[in-house]
Amino acid sequence: MARIDVTVDGVRYTDEVEPRTLLVHYLRERLGKVGTPIGCDTSSCGACTVHLDGISVKSCTVLAVQADGGQITTIEGLAPNGELHRMQQAFHDNHALQCGYCTPGMIMAAVDLLRTNPDPTNQEIRDGLEGNLCRCTGYQNIVRAVRAAAATPTGVTG
Amino acid sequence: MIPAPFDYLRPATRAEAIAALRDRGEDAKVLAGGQSLIPLLRLRLAAPTALVDISRIEGLRGVHRAGDTLVIGAATSHDEVLRHPLVTEHCPLLAQAVGTVADPAVRHRGTLGGALAHADPAGDLPAVAVALEAQLVLAGPAGERTVPAGEFFVDYLETVLQQDELLTEIRVPVPGTGWGTHYEKFHRVAQAWAIVGVAALIRRDGDTITDARIGLTNMGPTPVRARAVEQALLGTSVHNGGIAAAAEYAAEGTAPTGDLAAQPDYRRHLARVLTRRAVERAAGTRGTAEPVTAG
Amino acid sequence: MTQTVPTESANGTREIGRARRRKEDARLVTGRTRWTDNITLPGMLHLAFVRSPIAHARITRIDTSPAAGMPGVVGVFTAADLGAEGIGLPCAWQVTPDMKAPQRPPLASQTVHFAGEGVAVVAARTAAEARDAADTVEVDYDPLEPVLDMEAALADGANLVHPELETNRNALWVFDSAGAGSGGNVDHAITAAEADPDSVVIHRRFRQQRLVPAFMEPRSTVVDPTGEQLTMWSATQVPHILKTMTALSLGIPEHKLRVIAPDVGGGFGGKLAVAPEEIVTLLVARKLGKPVKWTETRSECMLTAHHGRDQIQDLTLTAGRDGTVTGLKVDLLADMGAYLGLVTPGVPLLGAFMFNAIYKFPAYRFSCTNVFTTKTLTDAYRGAGRPEATFAIERMMDELAAELGMDPMDVRKKNWIRHEEFPFTTVATLVYDSGNYEAATARAEELFDYPALRREQAERRRSGDPVQLGIGISTYTEMCGLAPSRVLGALAYGAGGWEHASIRMLPTGKVEVVTGSSPHGQGHETAWSQILADQLGVPFEDIEVLHGDTQVSHKGLDTYGSRSLSVGAIAMVKAADKVIEKARRIAAHLLEAAEGDIEFHAGTFSVKGSPDARTTIQEIALAVFAAHDYPEGIEPSLDSDATFDPENFSFPHGTHLCATEVDTETGAVRLRSYVAVDDVGNVVNPLIVEGQVHGGLAQGIAQALYEEAIYDSDGNLVTGTLVDYLLPAAPDLPDFTTERTTTPATSNPLGVKGVGEAGAIASTPAVVNAILDAVRHLGVIDIPMPCSPERVWRALRTARGGTAHTAGGPA
Structure with a gap:
């Protein structure tokens, strides 16, 4: 077992974990952060995307021990109590989700995309989300949502 | 799982x-x-x-310039590499090729050293390192040794790294003036590995090619230098079909495998087409926006 | 029952037709989700399966003892340990009286029939411990020959998948218009055409490759055996069917079982199933008396969840030289895989009625041979049978046009049913109630700029551009809204096609509506709220849509076949009518007026001629709750139930146009533009409809270009991860231009059709036709799907006589 000290969605946790514990399993099973789902086992689908120290990572391809000392934000901590982050709002407004399983990862990836490119073109959005698979939407409304979010002032919730 | x-x-x-x-x-x-x-x-x-x-070992991350060499710590993430001003200025080929690796989240975690040490022939960066004539610094119990990228890759997923050695640095010579570069990657979907990739560095003096270095991705168990193409390009005009003629040699000396992504004859064919395009783009005679990418 | 005319909601605006943002989103965008894998129960154990690494083999020994001693392991079970050897999973569709059906065990005990079949299962304290232990179970196999090729499987002396059936042929199903009286004899049409210099006969063989549904949420099941009822949560499209079938298969009294489909992350037909793992989870939970969870990995999902498509289609089309089709003959081989799932053998039949598509064919014959192989079973995948049929006929119409040197659109126009000819009885005996192919096509051509693209195509051909342009057409219809129970009965399907709904007016005037339809991403909660808001005249926000829990929704037939709106929502409309009628009697009593004088509009009952005498349906709900004053002979409640069984399918149609650029040097294909004009009848929520079209297009395009489940010569799935099985990501798809025409269905009071499958049905042939159109002049007449760059390149090389073309100017 290894000891880790992480801050997840603003709360600090100290835990003993098996080294083989994936970050996503730690989030889901130890912390109950089940808002972050698991979609594959090859780092392909991006459903499990979270932010580690402010940048997007696939939490199924990070060991919990690697995140030791890190700050993690999941979809559950993206916006404070009851509010929606502009990206969450834009996904809702633009019907950028259907079943919603890819949505947490897609939103976390899209937020990170705007961090590095605040005003992306449609093609840049498509390229920037290449690591996240959606089987429902055909991506068009996701692209629309990200563009809409980019056009929204960041305001209180980033 | x-x-x-x-x-x-x-x-x-x-x-x-x-x-x-x-x-x-x-x-x-x-x-x-x-x-x-x-x-x-x-x-x-x-x-x-x-x-x-090794991710928290001091001094394994970051990019700096030492004379005519860019020194990149092996544990530097792809994302850091492709955004680093020294890389984008002095080695745009590396920045461009790293930008085609996997996806942004993977590039945040994956490292340049890791991609080279993993030595997957379908990976983009081994061929780029070979074309760049990068030097790889390996640290072991007896100290450091430096291996040219061209000698680093031994076989499929196999390098000269010993069990108790660590790849610590990638040293990339900064090209002089007159060089143009391009990495041409061909794959079926955005996430897929390259079926074939071509890293091209072309030096022009006026319309004449004075130096050329071509690295091929996935044309054998290890990255391959397309020496015959390089040779044929020397002294050739960038116009009048010389590049196309030289590119016909691209499959010489390669040993592409057949797998789900492609059969060997198709890979050899692609190597020729993509080499021509990569050289044309590196030489500045072809637009960088490929009209046909998907499919 | 009064004729239902949607009125409007309380605030005076129609909800139907509004682009309402979805109610479902609030939890989905914030991670407050209820996926089955999120469930944790006290004392819950986790399962890991031991699966066969071999396609076909006799099991000679299973030693579970090494696993039994591993840390955290509570039990290791074979079929015998679970008493499961006599259990067979259900197939609900006996397509012919002599259909051959093997027993499908929850765990194999004597023979494995496909790579990935479960042979044992471990229950442990954690999923990791279960996996560790499962890896130590020792199984010895005596390999048998795999059966992989359908034609070889039907040959004399072929190795048999199930020797006890004495054949690999599951069933032969035939439809003949001559026999049905709906058309002529196609063999006569072929003979006549062969003898007639003014006719053509075209033969083609197409392959529908095997696909993986690839819903994003891997399957997961939790069973809680504590309490009086066994409770099963499962990532399923069909909680009601799962409940009834599980009860029947295991001999559990149906009232002792409760099935819940919580949030379900996509299905596309792939979760229309009773899976072995669901049954095993239940058996282990019952045996151990503890809650048990099984959640699959993606690799497990690719390997063992049912696949789709996989047909070989032999087609013969006859036509006059003017382009008028005179006959169509279809001979299919359909790969069942190793077993029969819920509707496996019936999937090709759903296409039997669709090969004639939007056309007036005078003679038609369809025969389908279902074949067993040692592969993962196939079953429903988005469109189920209809994409296969649509692909075949839309490809054939292009082949006909090419043969005759006609514009492919003109060939279609020559043969399609004109709008004034509806209702139209087809050669396959269906009655198409409505449609307007002219209108949808005209709009699509306008949006696409068809003439300009044809001009550009001609210019590129003339100049020998290495990048050639192609235009692909798909004018499709489909039958959906599965379905009229009588029709399903005539096809020997094991259940009906009705749907159920109930409405509960709560004391405060809020409304709960329970639907038997079971969404997994479609947006029922939003669409149902819109419809009911109009029907009852209550605010959209005052309606809660309940579904997916058999304890709440006691009756239903779930979600597949684009049936939710045109069947399920109509049941709700009927239930609303009943509530309104009852409320009308109470209103008459409260307003002291004759019932015949009570008018209902926008949620308010008023007395004819006395506009001040009024009360709302929500006020009546409170009055009924108080029950101080209600008319005699009426029970003090304002609830209703209704079941709707449609008299016909619905028939969405549309015209899709696709422009592709084909790089003749590499074989790479780029979609340049895609226009879809669909007619799905009246639209409840245009946002949701658009989303369904987009998603369907993505899947249909992916079949044309990217996806294929491939088995090697040993019968191993070699595209078993998302690295090898190519799902398109955002950069791999274009922006679509989508519009609609509206020709209401006449088979239901809302005039709605289905939209869930249309995009997937229409788009595949549009793309492949476009690719072929780009290279046909170079001598290419077919490219098997998926049209990978390598396949395109090989087709070009073959057409050019064996030399690959590498020269060419700047692209």
Whole structure:
């Protein structure tokens, strides 16, 4: 077992974990952060995307021990109590989700995309989300949502 | 899926890491970004008994310039490499090629050293390192040694790295003036590995090609230099079909495999077409926006 | 029952037709989700399966003892340990009286029939411990020959998948218009055409490759055996069917079982199933008396969840030289895989009625041979039978046009049913109630700029541009809204096609509506709220849509076949009518007026001629709750139930146009533009409809270009991860231009059709036709799907006589 000290969605946790514990399993099973789902086992689908120290990572391809000392934000901590982050709002407004399983990862990836490119073109959005698979939407409304979010002032919730 | 159990070691120094690798022997694996290794662990296609996490070792990350050389720490993430001003200014080929690796989240974790040490012939960066004539610095119990990229790759997923050695630095010579570069990647969907890739560095004097270096991705168990093309390009005009004629030699000396993505004859054909395009783009005679990419 | 005319909601605006943002989103965008894998129960154990690495083998030994001693392991079970050897999973569709059906065990005990079949299962404290232990179970196999090729499987002396059936042929199903009286004899048409210099006969063989549904949420099941009822949560499209079938298969009294489909992350037909793992989870939970969870990995999902498509289609089309089709003959081989799932053998039949598509064919014959192989079973995948049929006929119409040197659109126009000819009885005996192919096509051509693209195409051909342009057409219809129970009965399907709904007016005037339809991403909660808001005249926000829990929704037939709106929502409309009628009697009593004088509009009952005498349906709900004053002979409640069984399918149609650029040097294909004009009848929520079209297009395009489940010569799935099985990501798809025409269905009071499958049905042939159109002049007449760059390149090389073309100017 290894000891880790992480801050997840603003709360600090100290835990003993098996080294083989994936970050996503730690989030889901130890912390109950089940808002972050698991979609594959090859780092392909991006459903499990979270932010580690402010940048997007696939939490199924990070060991919990690697995140030791890190700050993690999941979809559950993206916006404070009851509010929606502009990206969450834009996904809702633009019907950028259907079943919603890819949505947490897609939103976390899209937020990170705007961090590095605040005003992306449609093609840049498509390229920037290449690591996240959606089987429902055909991506068009996701692209629309990200563009809409980019056009929204960041305001209180980033 | 969940990996089989293993021990996790997080050395603070290179010496500790090397000692740990020596002590644990064959069943120890270096963990840097983990973007290739962790999926293999999850599928239980690899089951090392110990992982040596080198990501927090001082001095393995970052980019600096030393004379005519860019020095890139092996544990520098792809994302850091492709955004680093020294890289974008002095080695745009590397920035461009790194930008085609996997996806943004993977590039945040995956490292340049890891991609080279993993030595997947379908990976983009081995061929780029070979074309760049990069020097790789390996640290072992007896000290450091430097290996040219062209001699680093031995076979499929195999390099000259010894079990107790660590890749610590990638040293990339900064090209002089007159060079143009391009990495041409051909794959079926955005996430897919390259079926074939071509890294081209072309030096022009007026309309004449005065130097050329071509590295091929996935045209054999290791990255390949397309020497015959390089030779044929020397002294050729960038106009009048000389590039196309030279590119016909692209498959010489290659040994592409047949797999789900492509059969060998198609790979050889692609090598010729993509080499022509890569050279044309590096030479500035063809637009960079490829009209046909998907499919 | 009064004729239902949607009125409007309380605030005076129609909800139907509004682009309402979805109610479902609030939890989905914030991670407050209820996926089955999120469930944790006290004392819950986790399962890991031991699966066969071999396609076909006799099991000679299973030793579970090494696993039994592993840390955290509570039990290791074979079929015998679970008493499961006599259990067979259900197939609900006996397509012919002599259909051959093997027993499908939850765990194999004597023979494995496909790589990935479960042979044992471990229950442990954690999923990791279960996996560790499962890896130590020792199984010895005595390999048998795999059966992989359908034609070889039907040959004399072929190795048999199930020797006890004495054949690999599951069933032969035939439809003949001559026999049905709906058309002529196609063999006569072929003979006549062969003898007639003014006719053509075209033969083609197409392959529908095997696909993986690839819903994003891997399957997961939790069973809680504590309490009086066994409770099963499962990532399923069909909680009601799962409940009834599980009860029947295991001999559990149906009232002792409760099935819940919580949030379900996509299905596309792939979760229309009773899976072995669901049954095993239940058996282990019952045996151990503890809650048990099984959640699959993606690799497990690729390997063992049912696949889709996989047909070989032999087609013969006859036509006059003017382009008028005179006959169509279809001979299919359909790969069942190793077993029969819920509707496996019936999937090709759903296409039997669709090969004639939007056309007036005078003679038609369809025969389908279902074949067993040692592969993962196939079953429903988005469109189920209809994409296969649509692909075949839309490809054939292009082949006909090419043969005759006609514009492919003109060939279609020559043969399609004109709008004034509806209702139209087809050669396959269906009655198409409505449609307007002219209108949808005209709009699509306008949006696409068809003439300009044809001009550009001609210019590129003339100049020998290495990048050639192609235009692909798909004018499709489909039958959906599965379905009229009588029709399903005539096809020997094991259940009906009705749907159920109930409405509960709560004391405060809020409304709960329970639907038997079971969404997994479609947006029922939003669409149902819109419809009911109009029907009852209550605010959209005052309606809660309940579904997916058999304890709440006691009756239903779930979600597949684009049936939710045109069947399920109509049941709700009927239930609303009943509530309104009852409320009308109470209103008459409260307003002291004759019932015949009570008018209902926008949620308010008023007395004819006395506009001040009024009360709302929500006020009546409170009055009924108080029950101080209600008319005699009426029970003090304002609830209703209704079941709707449609008299016909619905028939969405549309015209899709696709422009592709084909790089003749590499074979790479780029979609340049895609226009879809669909007619799905009246639209409840245009946002949701658009989303369904987009998603369907993505899957249909992916079949044309990217996806294929491939088995090697040993019968191993070699595209078993998302690295090898190519799902398109955002950069791999274009922006679509989508519009609609509206020709209401006449078979239901809302005039709605289905939209869930249309995009997937229409788009595949549009793309492949476009690719072929780009290279046909170079001598290419077919490219098997998926049209990978390598396949395109090989087709070009073959057409050019064996030399690959590498020269060419700047692209």
